Amino acid sequence: MEYEEPKFFHVMQYAAAADGDVIDMVSGNPDWEPPAALREALRDYADLPPDDFQYPPSEGLPELREAIAERRNVDADRVVVTNGTGEANYLAMARAFERGAGDEAVLTDPVYPYYPGKVDMLGGEATLVPTERDGGLDLAAMREAASDDTALIALNTPNNPTGAIYDLDAVREVVEIAHAVDALVMVDEVYDHFDLTGEFESALTLDSDRVIVTSGFSKSMAITGFRVGYGVFPEAHVGEAKTRHMLVNVAGARPSQYAVHHALAETPPGYYAEARELLADRVDAFTDALDAAGAEYSRPEGAFYVLARFEGFPGTMANVKRLVDEAGVAGMPGEAFGSARDEWIRFALVTPRAVEAAERLADYFGD
Amino acid sequence: MEYEEPKFFHVMQYAAAADGDVIDMVSGNPDWEPPAALREALRDYADLPPDDFQYPPSEGLPELREAIAERRNVDADRVVVTNGTGEANYLAMARAFERGAGDEAVLTDPVYPYYPGKVDMLGGEATLVPTERDGGLDLAAMREAASDDTALIALNTPNNPTGAIYDLDAVREVVEIAHAVDALVMVDEVYDHFDLTGEFESALTLDSDRVIVTSGFSKSMAITGFRVGYGVFPEAHVGEAKTRHMLVNVAGARPSQYAVHHALAETPPGYYAEARELLADRVDAFTDALDAAGAEYSRPEGAFYVLARFEGFPGTMANVKRLVDEAGVAGMPGEAFGSARDEWIRFALVTPRAVEAAERLADYFGD
Numbered sequence: 001m002e003y004e005e006p007k008f009f010h011v012m013q014y015a016a017a018a019d020g021d022v023i024d025m026v027s028g029n030p031d032w033e034p035p036a037a038l039r040e041a042l043r044d045y046a047d048l049p050p051d052d053f054q055y056p057p058s059e060g061l062p063e064l065r066e067a068i069a070e071r072r073n074v075d076a077d078r079v080v081v082t083n084g085t086g087e088a089n090y091l092a093m094a095r096a097f098e099r100g101a102g103d104e105a106v107l108t109d110p111v112y113p114y115y116p117g118k119v120d121m122l123g124g125e126a127t128l129v130p131t132e133r134d135g136g137l138d139l140a141a142m143r144e145a146a147s148d149d150t151a152l153i154a155l156n157t158p159n160n161p162t163g164a165i166y167d168l169d170a171v172r173e174v175v176e177i178a179h180a181v182d183a184l185v186m187v188d189e190v191y192d193h194f195d196l197t198g199e200f201e202s203a204l205t206l207d208s209d210r211v212i213v214t215s216g217f218s219k220s221m222a223i224t225g226f227r228v229g230y231g232v233f234p235e236a237h238v239g240e241a242k243t244r245h246m247l248v249n250v251a252g253a254r255p256s257q258y259a260v261h262h263a264l265a266e267t268p269p270g271y272y273a274e275a276r277e278l279l280a281d282r283v284d285a286f287t288d289a290l291d292a293a294g295a296e297y298s299r300p301e302g303a304f305y306v307l308a309r310f311e312g313f314p315g316t317m318a319n320v321k322r323l324v325d326e327a328g329v330a331g332m333p334g335e336a337f338g339s340a341r342d343e344w345i346r347f348a349l350v351t352p353r354a355v356e357a358a359e360r361l362a363d364y365f366g367d
Numbered sequence: 368m369e370y371e372e373p374k375f376f377h378v379m380q381y382a383a384a385a386d387g388d389v390i391d392m393v394s395g396n397p398d399w400e401p402p403a404a405l406r407e408a409l410r411d412y413a414d415l416p417p418d419d420f421q422y423p424p425s426e427g428l429p430e431l432r433e434a435i436a437e438r439r440n441v442d443a444d445r446v447v448v449t450n451g452t453g454e455a456n457y458l459a460m461a462r463a464f465e466r467g468a469g470d471e472a473v474l475t476d477p478v479y480p481y482y483p484g485k486v487d488m489l490g491g492e493a494t495l496v497p498t499e500r501d502g503g504l505d506l507a508a509m510r511e512a513a514s515d516d517t518a519l520i521a522l523n524t525p526n527n528p529t530g531a532i533y534d535l536d537a538v539r540e541v542v543e544i545a546h547a548v549d550a551l552v553m554v555d556e557v558y559d560h561f562d563l564t565g566e567f568e569s570a571l572t573l574d575s576d577r578v579i580v581t582s583g584f585s586k587s588m589a590i591t592g593f594r595v596g597y598g599v600f601p602e603a604h605v606g607e608a609k610t611r612h613m614l615v616n617v618a619g620a621r622p623s624q625y626a627v628h629h630a631l632a633e634t635p636p637g638y639y640a641e642a643r644e645l646l647a648d649r650v651d652a653f654t655d656a657l658d659a660a661g662a663e664y665s666r667p668e669g670a671f672y673v674l675a676r677f678e679g680f681p682g683t684m685a686n687v688k689r690l691v692d693e694a695g696v697a698g699m700p701g702e703a704f705g706s707a708r709d710e711w712i713r714f715a716l717v718t719p720r721a722v723e724a725a726e727r728l729a730d731y732f733g734d
Binding site for chain 1 (some may be wrong): 388394396397398399401406407409410412413417418419420421422423450451453454457481484485488553589591592593594608611614615616617618619620621622623626644
């Protein structure tokens with residue numbers, strides 16, 4: 001299985017080259033405004049003296065780390081500011097493997113394709129464990145998959161692509177499974193601001209020395225291109241994570257960190273609520289139209305995506321291209337996310353044309 | 368040997384905590400103005416629509432890659448825009464090792480401390496080969512050091528810390544040595560705009576399929592905190608480099624890339640010449656004062672640094688701290704750069720107080 005980006009680009013390029021008008025539901029890029037304070041901070045930054053254009057501390061601007069630590073209720077020493085959540089995930093996985101505690105990573109299926117890509121790059125072996133039909137964790141299957149060779153269990157909640165939010169008790173059980181085989185648990189919470197249930201709880205509340213939580217501001221502030229993420233590492237692992245971060249990247253980009261810090265301090269809760277409500281409205285409208293199209297789908301509890309299954313139309317790259325050409329809607333083939341959802345197609349709701357896309361799907365499939 | 372940053376921070380912190388006034392000649396952060404077009408572009412960027420705040424292509428903004436390719440006279444497909452030159456070096460080294468062509472890296476001594484740090488992180492073994500007394504390459508020693516186990520030879524020219532600029536014929540010979548043992552040659556040219564001889568030639572002019580050239584805008588535009596670098600990879604290796612870049616970082620920061628692209632297009636040659644002249648003046652003044660202090664030193668052909676040796680005062684951390692306390696000048700201990708210059712202390716000339724620092728050294732040592 002390839003990681004996501006090449007397939008993502010492949011579909012994007014195919015859609016861009018298509019004759020007709022195509023609605024892009026491929027990428028996970030928010031289409032709404034970033035916080036006003038972020039734009040303002042970037043303008044302010046442009047006028048700072050040269051000193052402020054030089055290396056920030058490798059682990060991130062102190063004021064940003066403090067603000068993250070306060071929000072996540074952890075010691076600031078445990079926070080490493082990274083080049084997006086992607087780097088935080090890389091650091092977490094590398095840390096799990098370099099301990100000499102095994103070469104295997106237990107991942108869920110469907111899976112965010114970067115995870116197995118990173119595991120492979122780090123010399124590990126990925127074992128994919130299918131989730132429940134509703135996207136929830138199959139704890140018995142995970143317990144069975146874990147072995148002495150397991151160094152890492154990686155979770156993503158709210159989940160891309162299923163939209164599932166894992167119950168904190170289930171995450172606690174995963175941590176117990178990890179403990180039994182000396183594995184670390186990486187929990188990627190980058191979609192935490194897009195909890196549509198109001199019941200999401202961070203894995204940090206477990207206060208476990210086996211849990212690395214990763215996240216970032218790409219989604220919550222609609223700035224995937226700024227590359228500001230972070231990892232919260234247990235004390236025993238944060239030093240090694242900082243070392244690797246320094247040796248790979250030296251530091252993250254300071255203009256981005258500066259702007260995010262100000263946006264974090266000055267953005268009212270209403271900004272986040274508004275984006276969440278926009279997304280919830282799109283979920284309603286999109287799933288209504290999927291009902292009309294006779295599709296099966298998973299109603300997301302969080303994140304940006306809806307997985308849909310159309311009878312006799314499996315989620316292959318060929319079918320995704322057919323949908324571009326014949327329905328004018330571009331999604332991601334389910335086969336990009338492992339094998340458990342290869343009958344399905346993922347639609348990202350981060351376009352103002354989500355409803356129009358759903359109508360096109362209803363027209364196409366609803367006869 | 369530790370890599371630079373912790374020792375760097377150690378000295379910085381010691382200097383900051385000192386009682387008296389201390390002139391910082393530790394860091395390689397330029398102290399002059401960035402290009403005006405860079406500030407202007409950052410202001411413009413702040414007002415762009417949300418689409419422009421999302422992921423750039425993983426390998427960098429196309430217009431930036433094109434501009435780099437044009438300046439370096441290479442195909443744009445070979446250019447990967449990275450999170451600073453540091454990431455480009457990491458990608459180059461990883462590529463050298465992952466080919467199964469050996470585990471050894473031949474590095475120069477003195478060496479930029481991140482290099483052995485990265486080699487170690489990547490599971491390789493560093494072999495340090497002392498340079499000539501003037502900082503030039505000892506080709507016979509490098510030929511002797513290279514073996515079938517050598518996967519990588521890493522050069523930095525203009526050199527940190529020696530200030531040497533390698534003759535293109537010498538670099539060509541290194542490439543031949545590498546060819547004989549199936550190694551790749553990484554040439555870090557991040558200081559190429561600070562060639563004080565007018566005779567620097569890029570390793571790209573060798574047009575070799577064994578050479579990876581890395582560079583960036585941290586030094587030339589006085590923006591070490593923006594994290595915009597790049598690698599120019601041979602065609603056979605660029606695909607794997609892009610994959611690793613994507614899996615580690617997804618992409619670099621877009622505000623930074625946008626600003627650098629505009630600065631690259633709109634900054635007149637006079638900007639770079641002025642910074643170079645400022646540096647040349649500081650070299651003159653600083654080395655004059657070193658003469659007065661009775662110190663031995665290497666007059667830099669390029670880059671930001673002067674290595675100096677004071678009789679009976681070797682370049683240990685203890686002596687560097689003594690210099691902070693007793694002379695009010697902070698440098699980097701030569702022992703941080705390997706063993707070949709452990710009698711020496713490195714002074715970075717990126718402070719407006721370089722001349723004042725030299726006078727303090729003359730007062731302290733010149734009795």
